[in-house]
Each structure stands twice: as structure tokens, then as C-alpha cells.
Amino acid sequence: MELVDDKLHMALTYVDTIERTGTPLTIEAFDGFAVHPTPVPGRERSSYLAAIRDEMLSEYYYEPGESPSAFLLRSQWIRLVGGSVRLTNLGKAVLRHAQRPQLQRGIEGPLTVTIDPDDPLAYLRVFDLLGGAGAGLLVDPYIRFEELFDLAELTRVDRVLTSNRVDRTGLRLKQLSRTLAQAEMTVELRVLAPEHLHDRFYIPDTGDIYLLGSSLNSITARPGVIAPIADHTGSEALRDAYAKLWRSADVLPPSSRDTAAGSTPA
Numbered sequence: 001m002e003l004v005d006d007k008l009h010m011a012l013t014y015v016d017t018i019e020r021t022g023t024p025l026t027i028e029a030f031d032g033f034a035v036h037p038t039p040v041p042g043r044e045r046s047s048y049l050a051a052i053r054d055e056m057l058s059e060y061y062y063e064p065g066e067s068p069s070a071f072l073l074r075s076q077w078i079r080l081v082g083g084s085v086r087l088t089n090l091g092k093a094v095l096r097h098a099q100r101p102q103l104q105r106g107i108e109g110p111l112t113v114t115i116d117p118d119d120p121l122a123y124l125r126v127f128d129l130l131g132g133a134g135a136g137l138l139v140d141p142y143i144r145f146e147e148l149f150d151l152a153e154l155t156r157v158d159r160v161l162t163s164n165r166v167d168r169t170g171l172r173l174k175q176l177s178r179t180l181a182q183a184e185m186t187v188e189l190r191v192l193a194p195e196h197l198h199d200r201f202y203i204p205d206t207g208d209i210y211l212l213g214s215s216l217n218s219i220t221a222r223p224g225v226i227a228p229i230a231d232h233t234g235s236e237a238l239r240d241a242y243a244k245l246w247r248s249a250d251v252l253p254p255s256s257r258d259t260a261a262g263s264t265p266a
Contacts, residue, residue, distance in 0.1 A: 009098040010037055011068050015078060015087050016095055024084040027069050034068035092184070096153060115214060115224040126216070126226060131155040136204035139242060140215050141165070141197040145175035147216040152185050157202070161246055164191040173252065180254035190249035202226075203242055209235045 004012065011034040018025045069085070072078040077091030087095065115122050127150060130138070135156045140147075141163040151157045166172050173191070180189060200212035213224030229235045 003094055004098050007034070007037070008068070008072075009095075010034075011072070012077065012087065012091060012095045012098065015085055015091070019086055024082075026083060027080070027085060030085045031067050031069050089184075115222075115226065126212075127151075127154045129210070129226060130157060130202055133202060133204045133207060133210065136202060137161060137242060137246060139197065139199070139201045139203065140212070141194060141200070142215040142217055143176075144172065144217050145179040148176055148179050148187065148189070149182070149185075151216075152182070152187050158187055159246065160187055160189045161197070161242065161249060162189065162191055163194040163197050164250075165194045174255075177252055177255040180252065185254070189252045190246060191252050192245060192249045196245060201238065201242065203239055209238055 011030075014033055014037075015025065015030065066074070069078070072091070073080075075090075076088055077094055078085050079088050080086070115126070119125070130151070131154055133156075135158045137159040138151065138157050139161045142165075143160060143162050144167075148160065151160070162176075164173060176189060179185065180187065200215055202210040202212060208228035208230075210226055210228055212226050214222060229238065
């Protein structure tokens with residue numbers, strides 16, 4: 001379900017773009033763009049007369065609707081800061097929803113995603129599935145900071161369980177910790193020793209558990225599949241097992257560049 005139409009999406013994107021530059025944006029300038037984001041086409045005099053005639057003959061009384069700024073202020077998606085239009089946190093959340101990948105799917109939605117390394121949309125297909133599954137726990141021993149950032153931007157995943165193994169650079173955990181320090185990052189990440197984690201799952205708070213054939217960092221590198229686990233008893237056993245692992249895991253705290261310069265978090 002879409003929360004905003006194309007015009008509102010464009011209006012929110014416009015505010016976000018201007019805000020990133022630090023340029024002031026007045027209500028009048030915002031409405032001037034949001035009402036007519038492209039030049040108004042010219043009209044012949046006859047078209048004006050026809051419009052007046054149609055309105056006079058109409059049984060309905062025409063009343064102007066809300067301006068874009070009035071609607072967005074009422075919805076608390078924008079606010080005025082020193083006379084300049086700015087997105088609220090609520091508005092930023094709606095914009096992220098509007099910007100999520102849009103992929104074609106069947107009427108009932110895909111139960112299985114086949115990963116084809118030659119498919120340029122393979123990565124987005126996986127995040128589209130995770131985004132539609134709702135909040136939950138992602139189990140991925142090899143997740144990197146790039147995928148963690150995308151999870152926060154494109155899905156509702158709020159917990160990640162990974163291993164505390166380091167990569168060849170030795171920076172994996174530091175990079176994950178710095179990513180968690182992003183202002184709008186709401187994901188909690190916990191780590192375990194590598195021997196406790198091997199398979200990859202997405203365990204939503206409700207609904208089917210998905211088995212991931214590949215880690216998120218190698219989706220486009222090899223063929224694979226992401227499929228739900230149909231067996232209810234097996235799913236519940238997995239849910240309980242990983243809930244216990246989650247409770248026993250160590251929290252990886254967010255850290256800034258300064259704090260991350262010390263010892264590697266564990």
C-alpha cells in the first residue's frame with residue numbers, strides 16, 4: 001500500500017533535497033513548486049470561457065482544497081524552522097517508505113525469491129521481501145556495514161544477529177559499530193562466536209520464517225534462493241532456538257569515529 005502519491009513524493013523529495021544544501025525554503029516557495037512542479041501549459045482564451053461556462057452550469061459548488069504545505073503541516077510531515085520548511089522525523093519516515101524499491105510481484109506476493117547473479121535487481125528483490133515481512137530478527141554471520149545500512153533504510157528489520165569474526169581488513173566490527181551510530185539507525189546488533197552461527201534466516205515477529213540461501217554480502221555473487229519454512233513445528237523450534245541465542249549474544253554498541261578508534265568491540 002502506498003502512503004503518498006507521486007506529487008506528494010516529489011514534494012517531500014524537494015524539501016529533503018533543499019534541506020541537505022542548507023538553503024532556506026519558504027512556505028510560498030515550497031507551495032509554488034508543489035502545486036505546479038512543471039511549467040503551467042498555455043491555454044487559449046476559448047478554454048477559459050469554456051471552463052467558466054462549465055462551472056456556472058455545474059450543480060456542484062467548487063471549494064479550493066488544502067495547499068500542499070497545509071496538508072503536510074497538518075500531517076506533521078513538515079515543520080517551520082526559522083521560517084524555512086524542514087522535514088520532521090515522521091516526514092523522513094514517509095519519504096523512506098516512498099523511496100523503497102518497487103518491484104513487480106504476483107497477486108499473493110512471492111513466497112520464494114530466486115537469486116540470479118545476472119539479475120541486476122537481485123539485491124533489491126531480497127530487500128523487498130524483507131521489507132514486506134515486517135519487524136524481526138535477521139541472522140547473518142557475515143553481514144557487513146553496507147548491508148546493515150540498507151536494512152535500516154529499506155526494511156523494518158530491527159534486530160541483527162551476526163558472528164564476531166573479522167574480515168581480512170580487521171575492520172568489520174568497527175564499521176558495523178559506526179554504522180549503528182547513525183542518527184536514525186534503530187537496529188540492535190548482537191554478536192556471537194562464529195561456531196554458534198552458520199545458517200542465515202529472517203525470523204519476523206509474526207509470519208513465516210525465511211531461509212536465506214546466501215548472506216546479504218554475496219547475493220549477487222552466486223545462485224541461490226530465499227524461501228519460507230513451511231513446517232510449523234520446525235519454524236517454532238527455530239524461533240525458540242534463535243531467541244535463546246539472541247539473549248546469550250553480546251550487544252555491539254554504536255560508536256563514533258573517535259570511540260571506534262580504540263579496541264574492536266566484541
